[in-house]
Amino acid sequence: MKFVAVTSCPTGIAHTYMAAEALEQTGKAAGHEVVVETQGSIGSDPIDQAVIDAADGVIFAADLEVKGRERFAGKPTIDVGVKRAVHEPAKVVAEAVAAVESGVVTAPAAGAVSGGPGTKVDKNASTLTKVRQWLMTGVSYMIPFVAAGGILIALSFMLAQVAWGGAEGAIEVTKLDAATVFASFDPTSLQEWSVVLLKTGQLAFGFLVPVLSGFIAYAIADRPGLVPGFVGGAAAGFVGAGFLGGLVTGFAAGFLALWISRWKVPKGLRGVMPVVVIPLLSSFVIGILMLVVIGRPIASAMEGLSSWLTGLSGGSSVLLGLLLGAMMGFDLGGPVNKVAYAFAVTGLATEGLAADATQYKIMAAVMAAGMVAPLAMALATTVRKNLFTEIERENGKAAWLLGASFISEGAIPFAAADPWRVIVSSVVGSAVTGGITMAFGSTLVAPHGGIWVLPLIGNAFGFLVALVIGTLVTAAIVIVLKSMRDARAVAEEEVVDPIAATA
Amino acid sequence: MATPLITADLVAVDLDATDKEAVVAVLADKLAAAGRVSDAAAFAADVKAREAQTATGMPGKIGLPHAKSAAVLAPSLAVATVPNGVDFGGPDGAATLVFLIAAPAEGANEHLQILAKLARKLVNPTFTGSLRDAGDAQSVSDIVNEAVA
Numbered sequence A: 001m002k003f004v005a006v007t008s009c010p011t012g013i014a015h016t017y018m019a020a021e022a023l024e025q026t027g028k029a030a031g032h033e034v035v036v037e038t039q040g041s042i043g044s045d046p047i048d049q050a051v052i053d054a055a056d057g058v059i060f061a062a063d064l065e066v067k068g069r070e071r072f073a074g075k076p077t078i079d080v081g082v083k084r085a086v087h088e089p090a091k092v093v094a095e096a097v098a099a100v101e102s103g104v105v106t107a108p109a110a111g112a113v114s115g116g117p118g119t120k121v122d123k124n125a126s127t128l129t130k131v132r133q134w135l136m137t138g139v140s141y142m143i144p145f146v147a148a149g150g151i152l153i154a155l156s157f158m159l160a161q162v163a164w165g166g167a168e169g170a171i172e173v174t175k176l177d178a179a180t181v182f183a184s185f186d187p188t189s190l191q192e193w194s195v196v197l198l199k200t201g202q203l204a205f206g207f208l209v210p211v212l213s214g215f216i217a218y219a220i221a222d223r224p225g226l227v228p229g230f231v232g233g234a235a236a237g238f239v240g241a242g243f244l245g246g247l248v249t250g251f252a253a254g255f256l257a258l259w260i261s262r263w264k265v266p267k268g269l270r271g272v273m274p275v276v277v278i279p280l281l282s283s284f285v286i287g288i289l290m291l292v293v294i295g296r297p298i299a300s301a302m303e304g305l306s307s308w309l310t311g312l313s314g315g316s317s318v319l320l321g322l323l324l325g326a327m328m329g330f331d332l333g334g335p336v337n338k339v340a341y342a343f344a345v346t347g348l349a350t351e352g353l354a355a356d357a358t359q360y361k362i363m364a365a366v367m368a369a370g371m372v373a374p375l376a377m378a379l380a381t382t383v384r385k386n387l388f389t390e391i392e393r394e395n396g397k398a399a400w401l402l403g404a405s406f407i408s409e410g411a412i413p414f415a416a417a418d419p420w421r422v423i424v425s426s427v428v429g430s431a432v433t434g435g436i437t438m439a440f441g442s443t444l445v446a447p448h449g450g451i452w453v454l455p456l457i458g459n460a461f462g463f464l465v466a467l468v469i470g471t472l473v474t475a476a477i478v479i480v481l482k483s484m485r486d487a488r489a490v491a492e493e494e495v496v497d498p499i500a501a502t503a
Numbered sequence B: 001m002a003t004p005l006i007t008a009d010l011v012a013v014d015l016d017a018t019d020k021e022a023v024v025a026v027l028a029d030k031l032a033a034a035g036r037v038s039d040a041a042a043f044a045a046d047v048k049a050r051e052a053q054t055a056t057g058m059p060g061k062i063g064l065p066h067a068k069s070a071a072v073l074a075p076s077l078a079v080a081t082v083p084n085g086v087d088f089g090g091p092d093g094a095a096t097l098v099f100l101i102a103a104p105a106e107g108a109n110e111h112l113q114i115l116a117k118l119a120r121k122l123v124n125p126t127f128t129g130s131l132r133d134a135g136d137a138q139s140v141s142d143i144v145n146e147a148v149a
Helices: A015-029 A049-054 A082-087 A089-102 A127-164 A169-175 A178-183 A190-205 A208-221 A223-238 A242-261 A273-312 A317-331 A335-348 A358-383 A390-404 A408-417 A419-440 A450-456 A460-484 A487-494 A498-502 B020-033 B040-053 B109-121 B125-132 B137-148
Strands: A002-008 A033-038 A057-062 A077-080 B066-069 B076-086 B095-104
Touching: A002 A015, A002 A049, A002 A082, A015 A033, A015 A057, A015 A082, A015 A089, A015 B109, A057 A082, A057 A089, A077 A082, A077 A089, A082 A089, A127 A169, A127 A190, A127 A208, A127 A242, A127 A390, A127 A408, A127 A450, A169 A190, A169 A450, A178 A190, A208 A223, A208 A242, A208 A408, A223 A242, A223 A273, A242 A273, A242 A317, A242 A335, A242 A408, A273 A317, A273 A335, A317 A335, A317 A358, A317 A419, A335 A358, A358 A390, A358 A408, A358 A419, A358 A460, A390 A408, A390 A450, A408 A419, A419 A460, A450 A460, B020 B040, B020 B076, B020 B095, B040 B066, B076 B125, B076 B137, B095 B109, B095 B125, B109 B137, B125 B137
Parallel strands: A002 A033, A002 A057, A057 A077, B066 B095
Antiparallel strands: B076 B095
16 A cells, blocks of 8 residues: 655654654555655655555654645544654554555544644643743744834835935825825825835734734634634734733633633534634623723723823933833833833924924934834844744844834734743833933934934934944843743744744 | 764763663763763753653663754764663663764754654664674764764
8 A cells, every 4th residue: 555644743853753764664564655754853845745646545643733734635544643653663554554444534633724824832742831832823923924014114114215305204104194195196106105115014014913812822722713813912902902912812812712612512503613603702702801801901001101201201311211211112012112102202292392302302212212122132133043943033134124113013023922031121121222312312303213214313323322232231131031041942942833834 | 064973982882870861961971071062961951851741762672862952062962872771761661772862953954864864773673783782882883873874
């Protein structure tokens, strides 16, 4: 008989290949042909589909989710752990022969959605490892959105500079109403093209928190988790809860969907459970959780923070800079960050400001601080590659551009994957930058733009010095904190990369 | 490849040890002494963590501790023969032949391919038998390097 097999193991360097060799040799000895696809740390060399089609049966000797499982659909399949293939390959081959002879095509195991997106989840891992793997699944699906959206926005700022002939282009482009522009789009206008880039980037950014939340829930509960996860993430965005809110909804939605999908329901209902009942119930509950239960305290806390900040504005400007910086670095686009940013932007609208008004200094401090986290993560991934996963290192490259463009979201994938280490370091470095910028008295009249509006910054040199110092501080702290944890964690997260797997 | 997978000073013949931690510690120290692992203790901890997931004992009284670790500087193999045997959770009793595989946390593909080639060899009883009978460290390392060349 002809068999195709897939082998994989947690580390991907030993058992994957031992099992492959054992199956091939044992098969040969018993007069069968076994073609093995090793899904190990070298990556895998997919078996030719024609070979799969010609095979009589399939052997999965995989401890990880089989990549591209749908390629093997419809064939008699046995699913054994990688260990059995090493220890008793003869028995495994005999079982495969028996499966072919009985002609039973085993249905994909409940939960293993054939053809669904990959996850990083190793079913045999410890709880702590699993939590990290759920997180990493969400993060790894979010990263391409961060990169695509962020780079589009940065490109838009660059193009706007050309289109408007100066640094104010980065400001002007955000003032145009996108809908009006598209209603009478002029393909010869660079200004309008920059609006297209900006809008597309912003739309991509709109998916950050839903994708994060949705794929955490997917990793936990499989397909039933997707709907409540995405809805919860969108709700977190709507109430301004940011990526931290998205982490909450991701886990809540995942466990809720998992729980509901395990209910014992009458046969008649079973068919509509995955399509109607689970998405309906779980989305409803997550919606209530986010909009009603969590939404209101967040809103009132934001309000409290704002008025507290207003009360502080009379005091020491360096302290205010430190505080605003810390807030910018805390949740990277979440509620605390928004309060600090809104505080600065609202100040800009004050009538009759002098060129060196405190309001302009605050804006400069807030923008500098908001650039620290992504730049520092980019730096850290460059100088200490081994502390980050492959996909984080790739994201680090985009983070340079995002940080330089004052797109704090560039750091979210890092913060979501390892919240406390990244947030602690980001808060400290951003606060340092905020404080120093205030001390230097740099000013900024524009609400955003990053280095693209450098010509509009008063004392731009001081601004840059403050930015570099804070970036170095954050990068140093995150490197120290990450070095202290088990190096093993990174290796585990590297085990399966769903993006690479589906690419 | 510039550095061979194994050299004679990474082989412990007729090691006297009572448990698998001791064997791993001896071999990890050898790797560190050879400059292939930056921190023997950290690497041993990574191996232990992998061991905790599933035992690595194999049929044929073989123990196969291994880990991908940030402490590993060059992909390496260290081998010990333990006549009295130490338990690696294998199906046919205590392991008398122990392979410790050290893989870097991130490595060039060619390195990982060599380790994959080695892993395939390890299920071949003729190969493992020849190592068991080799008698001295130099022959063990020669046999391995030849097998993965």
